[in-house]
Amino acid sequence: MDGETVSLETIINNNLTGRDLEEFNRIYYGRRDHHEVKLKDTSIAAAKDADFEIAAYAFPAKKEHTRPPRIVKVGVIQHSIAAPTDRPVNEQKNAILTKVKKIIDVAGQEGVNILCFQELWNMPFAFCTREKQPWCEFAESAEEGPTTRFLRELAVKYAMVIVSSILERDENHADILWNTTVVISDTGNVIGKHRKNHIPRVGDFNESNYYMEGNTGHPVFATRYGKIAVNICFGRHHVLNWMMFGLNGAEIVFNPSATVAGEAGSEYMWNIEARNAAITNCYFTAAINRVGYEEFPNEFTSADGKPAHKELGLFYGSSYFCGPDGVRCPGLSRTKDGLLIGVMDLNMNRQIRDRRCYYMTQRLDMYAESLRKALDLDYKPQVVHETEK
Numbered sequence: 001m002d003g004e005t006v007s008l009e010t011i012i013n014n015n016l017t018g019r020d021l022e023e024f025n026r027i028y029y030g031r032r033d034h035h036e037v038k039l040k041d042t043s044i045a046a047a048k049d050a051d052f053e054i055a056a057y058a059f060p061a062k063k064e065h066t067r068p069p070r071i072v073k074v075g076v077i078q079h080s081i082a083a084p085t086d087r088p089v090n091e092q093k094n095a096i097l098t099k100v101k102k103i104i105d106v107a108g109q110e111g112v113n114i115l116c117f118q119e120l121w122n123m124p125f126a127f128c129t130r131e132k133q134p135w136c137e138f139a140e141s142a143e144e145g146p147t148t149r150f151l152r153e154l155a156v157k158y159a160m161v162i163v164s165s166i167l168e169r170d171e172n173h174a175d176i177l178w179n180t181t182v183v184i185s186d187t188g189n190v191i192g193k194h195r196k197n198h199i200p201r202v203g204d205f206n207e208s209n210y211y212m213e214g215n216t217g218h219p220v221f222a223t224r225y226g227k228i229a230v231n232i233c234f235g236r237h238h239v240l241n242w243m244m245f246g247l248n249g250a251e252i253v254f255n256p257s258a259t260v261a262g263e264a265g266s267e268y269m270w271n272i273e274a275r276n277a278a279i280t281n282c283y284f285t286a287a288i289n290r291v292g293y294e295e296f297p298n299e300f301t302s303a304d305g306k307p308a309h310k311e312l313g314l315f316y317g318s319s320y321f322c323g324p325d326g327v328r329c330p331g332l333s334r335t336k337d338g339l340l341i342g343v344m345d346l347n348m349n350r351q352i353r354d355r356r357c358y359y360m361t362q363r364l365d366m367y368a369e370s371l372r373k374a375l376d377l378d379y380k381p382q383v384v385h386e387t388e389k
C-alpha cells in the first residue's frame with residue numbers, strides 16, 4: 001500500500017503546529033489535546049514486533065456525588081487478511097486467527113474489558129464476487145463454531161467480553177447464512193447474537209446474494225462491564241437503527257464495518273456517522289473498519305459499464321471512538337493493522353443526557369404516528385403548496 005495516505009491525522013500533524021494545531025483539535029475533535037493514555041512498554045514492543053499500530057485515549061466524565069466512576073477499557077482491532085484468497089478456506093481463516101491473536105493478547109495484557117473486531121473479521125470480504133464457492137464455506141455456527149470456540153478461551157483468559165462479527169450458518173434453520181455478531185461474555189459463554197439489519201445494495205457490496213436482513217431486532221447485551229449493542233456496517237447509514245439501540249439502553253454501540261474508499265463506501269461519511277450517532281443518542285460509539293486490498297481469483301463486474309476487476313478497493317481502516325459529548329479521538333491508520341483502546345467513564349452518558357436533554361425533547365409519539373401514516377398504501381406526503389390568491 002505504498003503511496004496511500006496514512007491517515008487524516010498524519011496530514012494534520014505534518015502541516016499544523018502550535019496554536020493552529022490546538023485550534024484544529026478543539027474545533028474538529030472537540031478538545032485541544034487527545035488525552036493520550038500511556039501504554040505498557042511490553043505492548044509497544046509487541047506491536048512493533050507484530051507490525052501493528054497501538055494507541056489509547058481517555059474519555060473522562062465529571063466526578064459525581066452519588067455515583068462512583070464507571071471506567072471501562074474498550075478495545076477495537078482493525079486488520080487486513082493474512083493469506084491470499086486462492087488458498088484453502090481453513091488456511092485463510094487460521095492465518096487471520098493466528099495474526100489477530102497477537103493483537104488480542106496485547107489487548108488482554110492492557111486490561112481491555114470489551115474487545116470488538118471489524119465486520120466478518122475471520123474471512124476476506126468476498127461478497128463482491130457473487131460466487132458461492134468457496135466463500136459460503138467460511139460460515140460457521142455462532143454458538144459452537146471454531147471462531148467462537150477460539151475466542152471463548154481468550155475471553156476467559158483475559159476476563160474480556162468479545163464482540164465477534166462472523167458469517168453465520170444457522171444449522172437449526174436449514175443451514176441458511178446470516179451476517180451475525182456474536183457477543184461472548186468474560187465467562188466464556190455466548191451472551192447472544194445480533195444479525196445485520198441493513199444489507200447493502202450498492203456498488204460491489206453484493207451481500208444480498210448471500211444473506212437476508214437480520215431478524216434479531218435491536219438487542220442490547222448486559223455485560224459485566226456495561227450495556228453494549230452492535231450496529232453492523234451498513235446500519236450506520238440508518239439513523240433509526242442507531243436510535244433503537246439507544247432506546248433499549250445501550251451505553252456503547254459498536255459499528256464493525258467493511259467499507260472502501262470509493263463511492264460505494266463513502267470514506268468522507270465515515271468520520272461523521274458514528275460520531276453523529278454518539279451525539280444524538282448520548283452513548284459511546286466505536287467505528288471499526290478493515291484495512292488493505294483483497295484480490296480475488298476471478299474478475300467480477302460492478303454493473304456500471306466499467307472494466308471487470310478483481311478487488312473491491314482500499315479498505316481504509318480509520319477506526320475511532322466517539323463519546324456522547326461528541327468528542328472523538330484520532331483514528332487508527334488507513335493502511336495498517338491496529339489496536340485502539342478507549343478508557344471510557346460510562347457516567348458520561350447520563351451527564352450528557354441531563355445537560356443536553358435530547359431524550360427528553362425527543363418526539364417519539366409524533367414520529368410513531370407519522371411513520372404509521374407513511375406506511376399506508378394511500379399515504380399522501382405532507383407537502384404544502386402555495387395557493388393562488
Ligand SMILES: NC(=O)NCCC(=O)O
Nearest residue numbers: 200205233234258259265
Ligand atoms: N459491509 C457493508 O455493509 N458495506 C457497505 C458499504 C458502506 O456503506 O460502507
